[in-house]
Amino acid sequence: MNTAINDEDNVVSPPNFHQYEYKQFNEYKPGDEIAGQTIQYVAASSENYIIAKTENGGLFWKSNVAYTAIQEYAQTRYKLIEPLTHTIIIPSERYSHILALEQAFIIGFQAEHLTKDELSKIFDDIKEKIQGANQADITVLVKDSDFLVTRDAQGYLSVHTAEGIAITPEISHALYRARSLYNYCVQLLPSKEHKLSADHISEAFTKVFALHHSDTLQLTIKDVDSFFEDVYKFLNNQILANLRAKFLFYTASSACFMVLFITIVFSLVEIPQTYFHASFAALAGSFVSVLQRNNSIALDPLTSSRGLVVDALSRIWVGITFGIFTIMLAESELALATFNNNSMALMVFAFIAGFTERFAPDMIENVTIDKANGSETPRSD
Numbered sequence: 001m002n003t004a005i006n007d008e009d010n011v012v013s014p015p016n017f018h019q020y021e022y023k024q025f026n027e028y029k030p031g032d033e034i035a036g037q038t039i040q041y042v043a044a045s046s047e048n049y050i051i052a053k054t055e056n057g058g059l060f061w062k063s064n065v066a067y068t069a070i071q072e073y074a075q076t077r078y079k080l081i082e083p084l085t086h087t088i089i090i091p092s093e094r095y096s097h098i099l100a101l102e103q104a105f106i107i108g109f110q111a112e113h114l115t116k117d118e119l120s121k122i123f124d125d126i127k128e129k130i131q132g133a134n135q136a137d138i139t140v141l142v143k144d145s146d147f148l149v150t151r152d153a154q155g156y157l158s159v160h161t162a163e164g165i166a167i168t169p170e171i172s173h174a175l176y177r178a179r180s181l182y183n184y185c186v187q188l189l190p191s192k193e194h195k196l197s198a199d200h201i202s203e204a205f206t207k208v209f210a211l212h213h214s215d216t217l218q219l220t221i222k223d224v225d226s227f228f229e230d231v232y233k234f235l236n237n238q239i240l241a242n243l244r245a246k247f248l249f250y251t252a253s254s255a256c257f258m259v260l261f262i263t264i265v266f267s268l269v270e271i272p273q274t275y276f277h278a279s280f281a282a283l284a285g286s287f288v289s290v291l292q293r294n295n296s297i298a299l300d301p302l303t304s305s306r307g308l309v310v311d312a313l314s315r316i317w318v319g320i321t322f323g324i325f326t327i328m329l330a331e332s333e334l335a336l337a338t339f340n341n342n343s344m345a346l347m348v349f350a351f352i353a354g355f356t357e358r359f360a361p362d363m364i365e366n367v368t369i370d371k372a373n374g375s376e377t378p379r380s381d
Contacts, residue, residue: 025050025062035060044106051106059102061109073116074108077123084130089138089150091160097130141206149209155182155198157205170219174208177228181235188239188301197235204231239301244294246305250312251290258283258316274331274343275324278350282323285354286316319354326353326363335363 026045028034037054044051049063059078067075081101088094104122107114137153148160157178159167167175178201185197204227212219259280266276290297290312303311326349330336339345353359 025064028052035062043102044110049109051109053102059105061105070111070114070116070119071109073119074105074123077108077120078102078105081123081127081130084127084134088130088133089136089140089148090133090158091148093133097126097133100126100129139202141202142209147209147213149206151198151202155186155194155201157182157202168212170212170221170224171209173221174205174212174224174228177224178202178205181228181231185235185239189235189242193238193242197238200231200234201228204228236301240299243299243301243303243308244297247297247299247308247312248290248294250305250309251287251315254309254313254316255283255287257313258320262320274327274346277343277347278323278327279320281347281350282320282326282354283316285323285351285356286319289319289355289357290315318357322353322357322359322361323350326350326359329363335366 024047026047028039028042028045028050030039030041032039034050034052034054037056037058037060039060040053040055042050042052043059048065049061051059051061054060059082061075063071078101082098085094085098085101088097101123104119104126107122108119111119139151140148141151141157142149146162146165150158150160152158157175159171159175161167181201182198186194189197208219208224208227262276262279262283265271266279299308326336327346330340330346330349333340336346336349339349349359
């Protein structure tokens with residue numbers, strides 16, 4: 001049966017034989033009319049058949065000899081699969097899948113030794129890819145006759161334009177800022193928070209896009225940056241909050257490790273119990289200090305997990321060291337001599353040494369000053 005496909009309404013209409021009855025199929029070229037339609041380009045032709053793309057977007061084919069079984073099968077598969085391409089959101093993807101489908105149809109027409117199973121596999125592969133494109137999680141943010149703004153399942157934005165429409169520098173910059181910010185959050189935030197970040201970025205980009213294409217305001221690059229500044233602050237706060245939670249977890253883990261370490265060391269080595277108790281008091285002081293100042297501790301958003309572990313462990317270790325050193329100062333009567341025989345007071349000072357980073361260094365400084373001034377009286381403060 002002679003057919004011509006109208007791509008827009010998918011109606012099969014009979015061709016007008018008078019348009020090409022005095023012309024060989026391989027003589028047609030772009031701009032010629034065939035079956036009442038203007039040829040956009042000729043995909044394949046010979047003396048016996050023609051396959052052409054018409055200006056209305058449809059694929060036209062005609063043969064002056066009987067169709068082979070493979071050609072009949074190619075026509076059937078094409079007609080069944082072609083409507084699936086209409087629902088692909090991304091224009092470039094839709095166009096590429098249509099070309100692949102048309103190429104498979106041409107192969108079916110031209111291949112003389114192709115079996116039905118081999119051609120079926122070609123069409124099945126194309127159908128699977130088209131269905132995958134249709135099932136892709138793509139959100140349409142802006143859609144009009146000239147522009148299409150989408151966000152894919154990973155959260156990345158894309159701008160698609162109609163033929164002949166260029167993306168302005170302002171929109172290009174906005175797209176760059178949006179993608180940069182999303183890369184920033186993907187690298188530094190857990191995956192469960194990516195969607196919320198993508199929503200804020202998409203909202204800012206949509207506002208920029210809408211204002212840029214309105215008649216009320218002409219945006220500049222600086223204006224675009226101002227729209228994304230609030231998004232950057234939001235992402236930075238999210239990243240810092242996540243870092244603080246991780247830092248607190250690593251600090252608690254470090255404290256548990258040091259408890260185990262101290263217990264093992266003191267069980268293997270004969271050391272006065274005062275130092276054992278002071279170590280735990282100082283460790284507790286260090287941990288409480290981190291709890292109290294967690295929201296004010298300066299953290300770099302780009303700090304790695306390894307860096308957080310080292311920072312957390314070093315704070316605990318320094319606190320324990322200062323606590324033990326405080327007991328040594330008291331026992332040597334260089335400082336806190338008044339409390340030398342008061343174990344509870346010494347534990348309090350060990351806790352303070354772990355809690356306050358400047359407590360032990362200040363005592364060392366005071367001892368050094370006293371010795372420099374020639375004082376022989378031990379300090380009690």
